[in-house]
Amino acid sequence: MDERILDPDGARERLAAWKGRIDQLAADTEAMSERMQAVRVTASDPNGLAEVTIDSTGTLVDLRLTDRIQRVPPTAVAQAIMATLGDARARMADRSQEIIADTIGTRSAAGRAIAESVGQHLRGGPAPHRPVHHDDDEGFDSHSYLRER
Template sequence: MDGEILDPDGARERLRAWKGRIDKLAADTQAMSERLRAVRISAADPGGLAEVVVDSTGALVDLRLTDRIQRVAPNLVAQAVMTALGAARATLAERSREVIAETMGPDSAAGRAIADSVGRSLGEPRARAARPDDDEDFDLGSQLGRG
């Protein structure tokens, strides 16, 4: 569009297309949010001492200890709980990425940004940076600045 002025009909059509993309992004984000809130993940430590359940935020919502804990030192029980919790959170991060890709699309910059945020909140060491050039192809700022 380098310096050319849009005719009113062209501007309206472009605005309608942009609004359609925004409406779809909002609907996809709502669906993703609902699906993510419903996620629960359970995991057990390899020694069979503890099983944990985490909710969609990675918070511990249930803990089951087997009777085997009576035969091991308390620090090993604590380690088993922490191991199971780490495994549950890693599985949660992966499941969250799957839900985000299914609802937002695998190439969505917004989806990648959300997945990165989820990964960081669950303690993943390094989340990928979202590429800003993907699904936000309409730059409102540059359009408003023209006149």
């Protein structure tokens, strides 16, 4: 039988070390969260049509269009916006993974899982298409996103 299991002092030391690691992980995770929430990324398209700003979740928080959009077809403007949004999200994924590495690290399973999840979310494909169903609700969308899950 392992004598370390029966040693009360040794068990207390192991428990204290484990608690210390958990407390440090909690503090590092909080620091990561605070830094991530503060990050914004702004990207511009190469033709100078649009500039987008996103938050750490990849949500569009600002869109600026230049007067150049008046000289191109609407489809080109839409493509520029979508491509620039994709670029901003890729840059946000890179920045987020830097923050994760700096705070909680990527050696732990938790760090790797968070980094992978953030990368997939920000670099993933477009949001799922949600068809709009108009009933007798005066044009309001009665389709629930929750039913798709």
